[in-house]
Amino acid sequence: MNKNIYKLEFNMNLQSVITWSAALAVLLFIFVSLFSSIATDAELLNEMMSEFPEELLLAFGMDNMDFSSILGFFSFSFLFAQVCLAIQAAYYGFSLVSIEERELTADFLLAKPVGRTQILTSKILAALSGLLITNVVVWISSFVVIQLFKGDRTYDTGALILLLLSIFVFQLFFLSVGLVISLLVKRVRNVTPYAMALAFGMYVLSVFGDMLGESIFENITPFKHFDPGYIIEHASYNLPLVSISLVVIVLSLVGSYLLYNRRNIPAPV
């Protein structure tokens, strides 16, 4: 790793990290703050929900939700946080290397006496540090909002910790897959559509998987590998599915190093 590249990358990314982290904290606060008013009418709500078409409930991951339990409600809110976390990580993954080529700074950096493996490692570590900050913020805000709005209910701290622990691997999936795709294509002109497509694409796959009852989609999308409902309900991970995520991450990272080391940097035109 090169300390200077790491520092520069980390600093350039910091503003985005802060923005995402703050947005996630606000999102969790708003969602969970609804809990106390909903929980009092939970009986009524649960009854009403059973009247809704099954597909609709599935589409929002509300099929086996218990609105009277704080973690049940939290896992529902967490799904939306996951979408944001996915977009953030995918965005960092897609832009990690491509930004240098788009803003034409690659010629500057790669002409310095530093190897490509070192450059990539420094960049990945800088991005991971950014994601780690987001993780910490989500952890803190999760515990805080739950404490604030749970009332006199109790909850399973172990299950919550498992759920929060899953964020890092979940984001690593999107980071590494985004990175390897950005190296497979010739040039990423605009990161946003790529990041959105990857994050929402995976989300939609998970929803369709539920609606169609097809388990094949489960194998692909980390939204299923780290399904908040499952983790909270079982207080454990679905290990076979989680290991798929891990394999994809390892393959993507190895592939990224191979591709980047052989990459022809497009000339600034």
Place this chain on the structure above:
Amino acid sequence: MSVIEVNELTKYYGKARGIEDVSFEVEEGEIFGFIGPNGAGKSTTIRLFLSLIYPSSGSATIFGKDAIEYGPELRQDIGYLPSEVFYYERMKVIDLLKYSASFYEKDCTPRLYELAEIMELDLKRRIDDLSYGNKKKVGIVQGLLHQPRLLLLDEPTSGLDPLMQRKFFQLIRDENERGATIFFSSHILGEVQRMCSRVAIIKEGSVIEIQDINTLQSENYKKIRVAAEKIDAGQFELDGVSNIQTSNGAVRFFFKGDINQILRKISENELTDVTIEEPTLEEIFMHYYE
């Protein structure tokens, strides 16, 4: 010792040609010109030296070591000034230059300030506030601050005003006197003529000529102009004469061959004036591209 050795270096971008079978050597301490129009393959060659791109076949060695295999190590001693300069836009000039300096083993700070002063660069401004010419100056400083033993210049003067160009050329000459080898790519012949001792001419991806600048000029065409009261241009249509033009009672042409033969021909006339000149590199160059 050869600082750069290029052996049948070839680069294809997919099916598009970059360069083909390029071979030449650059000796230590020389200023080597690399000249050709846009798209001829000048940047491709330099980017291959820096392993920004990888060759399709052939190889390049720098300081006797393979440019790809020993890339990071070699680049300690290479300064590169790209034709288009774009840096991290949100950074301040000084931060970018310090970042650049941080990659080198030696302490580059004194030289950094020295160069910034010579190039009259405002270090406190943000990169995205700079004009193109000022960005170019940042490029020059970051390329020179580690006192490299080899300088790769890719069309270095575009965007610099004439005053700055002069300062820049002086800087390059100083670096050269200090012992640095200069590889100078350009499509502007005048500056190559002024700076370089040898040139390679590249056309459509292939090097078509490598020569000493003086030889290139002297062994080539003479530019002859004869003026007389009454003169018939037709008499000069001999072997070795080309490009005959008549204007204002004067005949101009290029001549290559036995100089005595053409002088005898000229002396048959009652002349008012005669000039015999070396052609400019420009004129030689046009000949290669006809």
